[in-house]
Amino acid sequence: IAGITQAPTSQILAAGRRMTLRCTQDMRHNAMYWYRQDLGLGLRLIHYSNTAGTTGKGEVPDGYSVSRANTDDFPLTLASAVPSQTSVYFCASSPYEGSNQPQHFGDGTRLSIL
């Protein structure tokens, strides 16, 4: 079944550790996104990529980095995790930037930083 796969599903991490959240899509979408979702707040964009080889900063990029080596994969790295990064992280994709086609979401990664 075509879609977006995120890994891990959940993780508990000690503060200061490095962590990479994985995201893979098989829909050949050009645009990919990383969001975090916190209680009482809307989804907030961390980083995005409009096409392989390019990335951009969203609303809350500090403490996170991304890469887009190919069309399918868009990993998100926390270089040195802090408790404020405890959140649910969603990866999404759409056919292209600014598309009126909806973004498709992965099932999310629930990350707790202690």
Add this chain to the structure above:
Amino acid sequence: GQNIDQPTEMTATEGAIVQINCTYQTSGFNGLFWYQQHAGEAPTFLSYNVLDGLEEKGRFSSFLSRSKGYSYLLLKELQMKDSASYLCAVMDSNYQLIWGAGTKLIIKP
């Protein structure tokens, strides 16, 4: 700043009709999306409006007034499975989605 406002929570009865409102103030407008999100799950797409008026899709309809910065999602013949959060999102002038915090809809028998 950019802002999307939705009620935090609403309660409705099975079989009834409910309207979830969304008002927005964004830098530019390139369309408005509604998503459904069940607890612990990913958001899933419901509807898209870019022109004023009503878009109907089965039991769900979405309305847009660009001059008023206003949209609503109308759910008819409510079912227990409609208990979920409903997210309003506006695509701004940079073609990025600005998301509301979501409206938690509770359906009672």
